[in-house]
Amino acid sequence: MTSEVVRQILAETEARRSEMPSLASPIRVADPRDLPGRARALRSRGISPIIAEIKPRILKRPLLSEEVATIAQRYEADAGCGISVLTQPTYFLGSPENARVARRSSALPILRKDFILDERQLDEVATDLVLLIAAFSSPLEGLVEAALARDLEPLVEVHTEAELDLALKTEARIVGINNRDLSTLKVSLATFEGLGPLAKNSGLFVVAESGVETRRDVLRMEEAGADAILVGTSLMEEPGLLSVLNGTRSLRREDEGGDDQRYGS
Numbered sequence: 717m718t719s720e721v722v723r724q725i726l727a728e729t730e731a732r733r734s735e736m737p738s739l740a741s742p743i744r745v746a747d748p749r750d751l752p753g754r755a756r757a758l759r760s761r762g763i764s765p766i767i768a769e770i771k772p773r774i775l776k777r778p779l780l781s782e783e784v785a786t787i788a789q790r791y792e793a794d795a796g797c798g799i800s801v802l803t804q805p806t807y808f809l810g811s812p813e814n815a816r817v818a819r820r821s822s823a824l825p826i827l828r829k830d831f832i833l834d835e836r837q838l839d840e841v842a843t844d845l846v847l848l849i850a851a852f853s854s855p856l857e858g859l860v861e862a863a864l865a866r867d868l869e870p871l872v873e874v875h876t877e878a879e880l881d882l883a884l885k886t887e888a889r890i891v892g893i894n895n896r897d898l899s900t901l902k903v904s905l906a907t908f909e910g911l912g913p914l915a916k917n918s919g920l921f922v923v924a925e926s927g928v929e930t931r932r933d934v935l936r937m938e939e940a941g942a943d944a945i946l947v948g949t950s951l952m953e954e955p956g957l958l959s960v961l962n963g964t965r966s967l968r969r970e971d972e973g974g975d976d977q978r979y980g981s
């Protein structure tokens with residue numbers, strides 16, 4: 717079962733397949749950036765690795781290139797671990813250009829977030845990582861291999877144990893466990909707590925995705941084994957929250973409630 721919104725996105729993507737150019741020249745990013753390496757480096761400094769998302773839908777409008785650049789620079793300055801960029805155009809109001817701008821504007825690894833149904837979509841923009849959704853990106857094994865052949869690190873997203881098993885059968889080294897159920901769009905952090913330890917036992921780099929809003933949520937995901945945590949909505953609403961979520965700035969009680977001072981000085 718899939719939600720109406722997701723069904724619509726999949727139908728649109730499917731319809732675009734007929735216009736996609738053939739595989740003349742598979743794309744290759746010049747100098748791939750290593751997400752797990754950066755996560756390790758941050759962790760050794762006591763910083764929680766947060767993959768911060770650029771998700772225009774939260775602002776209900778597409779972003780100007782300058783805005784994408786500003787957000788990307790802010791995420792890097794606040795010790796983010798990577799940047800996730802929505803490129804899905806209609807529902808999420810993203811674009812491949814946003815991924816290009818984000819990569820130009822910061823030194824962080826860039827994860828492209830879209831609904832990848834066809835190998836040719838991988839050549840639309842050069843990034844460091846690409847999201848493949850186990851429930852939709854089919855055949856998963858083939859798309860994982862196609863990504864790896866381009867030095868494009870696949871992050872395979874799962875929401876159930878069956879999908880995790882599917883991901884484990886591929887060559888993927890990074891798995892994302894989505895706390896949001898794409899059939900109901902409901903979020904529960906307990907999803908990661910159930911599947912995270914299973915994925916970790918398999919030796920994968922494990923990302924907790926969706927529904928994280930507070931420092932407490934971050935610590936809860938780390939407790940359950942998250943190597944990195946992906947956050948979209950709450951950062952788009954308040955970019956300054958990144959330094960609170962990753963623990964580089966603490967939220968002081970006396971500052972709570974004030975607008976600008978909410979996150980301490």
Ligand SMILES: O=P(O)(O)OC[C@@H](O)[C@@H](O)c1c[nH]c2ccccc12
Nearest residue numbers: 894925926927928946947948949950
């Ligand atoms: O906004 P949130 O709850 O912090 O979630 C971010 C991210 O996990 C979410 O945007 C996402 C997870 N998987 C996806 C697949 C497609 C589009 C978007 C997503």
